Amino acid sequence: MHPVDEFILNYQGKQREIMLYISHLLLDQPGVYGKITYKIPFFYRKSWLCYLNPTRDGGIEFAFIRGHELSNDSGLLISRGRKQVMGITFYDVREIPYDSIAEIIHEAILLDEQATKNPKSASDRSAS
Template identity: 25%
Template structure:
């Protein structure tokens, strides 16, 4: 544990058990989409939240109940580690002042545009596949 994060999870089950029910529901929905769209990806806790890997980090799910310093998150974030490389003509993803990681925040299941999220995941997987080629 650190000052930035006063919690530490040893497993996905422990992470999920920690979440309030409303957040858990929102976390589980994009998680299912990720596992469907990124077959064979590795799910691993980093910074006490789930990250999804193939050759490198592809995406993550960050609920507001998992703290990171003084950062105040308003909803469950679905983040794309190479978000700056994604085609986002609709400006669906939030960028804030970040240059690489882009995300979308969800406060309810109804806010999740499944088709758009799937498209971003497929594109992120393609970007990751290209980064693994030598």
């Protein structure tokens, strides 16, 4: 079993439903894959796109790493004082606005397409 699926299935009720729903939306996108990072599910393409973070009050925060660079036309994303990450917390799968979330995911993927990863070459690493 994939570690992200295993993580999600360890939760019960509404948290599990929300994570399953959102993870399927993400993994249906070309090139998107999930991985457990910092003990929670992160979703990647070229770089980190977003993550699902179970909250103590029974919700799931769906957060975007480059959230401040997204247009947030729907007004759903909240920064909570963070400089880069923006997200929204859901408490029931029925409160997830599919069209708005799909649009945010699409925009995050487009932003990720523009990401340039410049890994250090071996000579750069040895000079450090």
